[in-house]
Amino acid sequence: MSMLTQVDPYKPLALGTSQNRRVKLNTDAPFTPTYIQASLTQSGDPQGIYATRVKNRHIVLENPPRASNAQKEHDAKKARRESEKKRRKTGALGRRSTGAKGLWKLENGSEKFDLFLPLHQLWMGYMSELLGLWPPSSVPVAEAMPNASSMHPKLVKADFHGSLLTVRQSKNPCLVGLSGIVIHETENAFKLITRKDQLKLIPKQNSIFTLAVPLYSTLLRAQFEPAEAVSSALSGQHSGTVLDAPHIAFDLYGNQFCFRSADRAGRKFKAKETIEL
Structure with missing residues (x-):
């Protein structure tokens, strides 16, 4: 009969080496x-x-799973549905609804250049405040000229409704020379009212425009001007355009400007080399 020896598993090892x-x-x-x-x-x-x-x-032990194209399309559709629900709750009309109801169509007989001159004067005041222009005759012309590097970021995000645009160059020769007040801007076109009381739809693609901005501020400042000057300016403020006074001209490349005005306001533009038409 063999004797079984009992081993204590909790007994420390009787090894003197430092490795164990x-x-x-x-x-x-x-x-x-x-x-x-x-x-x-x-x-x-x-x-x-x-x-x-x-x-x-932290160390990532395995690569995270990549989102499939189907999942990306599903997330995009879900985001569009959520935005559509929010728009319906606010009661705002979409582009299709406004086009179907004809909200951007002018009434018969309202295609008058003089009718939109007050809008143009309002835009000139908006530019004067946006660019921080000097009052007329307060400083020399050289000092009144704003810095171009500070004007460009403001102009690309500005609202052009009421501005005066001229087609300087285009692949369609029939459009060259057309000039008018912008009454509606879409993603791919400008709607202008010309001096001949005609409504023109000018595509942005393959066109170069000239944008005129006043050199001096058109805002009336009663604290600096006498009452007679203010009253005379009020009576004749709708008689001219930005081209009838000292102004600054900019070239606007339509190929790089195919955005809605609301999208341009929140977009970050990068300086790029411009390719001629």
């Missing part, structure tokens, strides 16, 4: 820093290496 020593871990010495610092035997500063390269850093 049991490591006692506690909150003051957790496993990760203790193990890494003990493994860096060839480094002179294992604690510094752990603090700069390992501590508070």
